[in-house]
Each structure stands twice: as structure tokens, then as C-alpha cells.
Amino acid sequence: AQSVAQPEDQVNVAEGNPLTVKCTYSVSGNPYLFWYVQYPNRGLQFLLKYITGDNLVKGSYGFEAEFNKSQTSFHLKKPSALVSDSALYFCAVRDGGDAGNMLTFGGGTRLMVKP
Amino acid sequence: DTGVSQNPRHKITKRGQNVTFRCDPISEHNRLYWYRQTLGQGPEFLTYFQNEAQLEKSRLLSDRFSAERPKGSFSTLEIQRTEQGDSAMYLCASSSRGNTEAFFGQGTRLTVV
Numbered sequence: 226a227q228s229v230a231q232p233e234d235q236v237n238v239a240e241g242n243p244l245t246v247k248c249t250y251s252v253s254g255n256p257y258l259f260w261y262v263q264y265p266n267r268g269l270q271f272l273l274k275y276i277t278g279d280n281l282v283k284g285s286y287g288f289e290a291e292f293n294k295s296q297t298s299f300h301l302k303k304p305s306a307l308v309s310d311s312a313l314y315f316c317a318v319r320d321g322g323d324a325g326n327m328l329t330f331g332g333g334t335r336l337m338v339k340p
Numbered sequence: 341d342t343g344v345s346q347n348p349r350h351k352i353t354k355r356g357q358n359v360t361f362r363c364d365p366i367s368e369h370n371r372l373y374w375y376r377q378t379l380g381q382g383p384e385f386l387t388y389f390q391n392e393a394q395l396e397k398s399r400l401l402s403d404r405f406s407a408e409r410p411k412g413s414f415s416t417l418e419i420q421r422t423e424q425g426d427s428a429m430y431l432c433a434s435s436s437r438g439n440t441e442a443f444f445g446q447g448t449r450l451t452v453v
């Protein structure tokens with residue numbers, strides 16, 4: 226079975242400061258890891274993914290994430306937060322391979338960026 | 341717009357009624373997924389189609405739920421004899437073989453009163 230933990234329900238950061246949203250995972254095989262963002266009353270928007278290769282992956286809107294196999298983590302980061310980054314962020318995992326794309330999501334972390 | 345489209349966006353129904361939702365995936369995507377998201381939670385997988393074949397069903401998908409994807413294009417999700425616990429956002433996503441990320445629609449919010 227695969228699982229994802231997002232230990233923080235909410236992260237508060239001042240505009241212009243760096244942000245980190247934490248994610249740890251558990252999967253039996255090689256992990257495929259994803260970050261999605263959700264704005265109010267909207268669906269999920271893809272931000273970035275880790276499949277293989279460099280541990281630091283870059284995505285949309287200046288976000289990046291670092292894969293750490295030994296710590297089974299995939300934390301989302303941004304060097305300088307914007308007020309418009311305020312939203313709900315979800316980390317997701319699936320087992321590698323081509324068995325489908327069934328994702329297991331974490332419970333989400335609300336990011337609040339204050340001006 | 342060539343994204344995933346879901347209709348209706350909102351549905352309010354009385355307990356015991358049947359409801360049906362529609363999802364139109366991105367046209368070249370052969371894989372289609374349904375997820376359910378309750379307030380304050382992450383999405384939970386319900387079912388997966390590859391073309392017209394339903395290849396995976398979650399234990400969350402009780403016998404009151406049925407999904408179809410005739411001809412491997414759009415999909416419908418029907419809930420029979422709705423219960424208040426069915427109130428949630430129902431999300432559809434699609435992906436193509438070799439494209440590992442799924443793209444989500446805006447969801448259908450169901451309220452059972």
C-alpha cells in the first residue's frame with residue numbers, strides 16, 4: 226500500500242520569504258511523486274513531478290521540490306513567496322511502472338502568504 | 341479550451357435520488373480517472389479506465405456507484421439512492437500513455453440534502 230503524509234495543515238509565510246511545504250511518502254516500488262495546487266472551487270493544477278534523475282526538480286510558477294530517498298521526502302519549495310501563491314497544496318505518490326496513474330494524495334497543506 | 345471538462349459544476353439533490361455526472365477528457369488521452377474529495381481532505385481514488393475498459397475500482401466505490409466510458413471517450417459517474425455521506429467534490433482526470441501526470445477537471449460538487 227502507498228501513503229503520503231503532509232504534517233502541516235497550514236504554513237504561514239511573509240511575502241518575499243522562502244517557503245517550504247513538507248511531504249513524506251511510503252511506496253513499495255520506485256516512487257513517482259507529484260505536487261498539485263488547488264485554488265478555491267477549482268480542480269487540481271499540476272505543479273511538478275519527480276520520476277527519475279536529478280533530485281531537485283523545477284516546476285511551474287517558480288516552485289521546485291527536492292526528492293530525498295533516504296528520508297522518503299519530497300518537500301515543495303520556493304525561494305520567494307507571492308501573495309498569489311496562497312492556496313491548498315497536495316503531494317501525491319504512485320508506484321513506478323505503467324500500471325496506471327492511480328495517485329494517493331496527502332491531506333493537503335494550506336499555504337497562506339501575508340503581504 | 342482543451343482541458344478536462346466536467347458537468348455539471350454543481351448539483352444539489354435530495355437523499356434517495358439518482359445523479360449522473362459527465363467528464364470529457366483531453367481528447368488524445370486514453371486514461372481516465374475518477375476521484376472523490378471531501379472537505380478538508382485530499383482526493384481519494386475511485387476508478388480508472390483505459391480506453392473503454394474499467395481496469396481498477398476502489399473499495400470506496402460501493403454498489404450504488406457505477407461508472408462507464410462508452411467508446412473510450414467521455415465518461416459518466418452515476419450514484420444511485422444518494423446519501424448525505426455522498427456529498428463531496430467529484431474530480432475527473434485524464435492522462436496519456438507515457439505521460440505520467442494526470443490533468444484534472446474543475447470537479448462537480450455534489451450536495452445531498
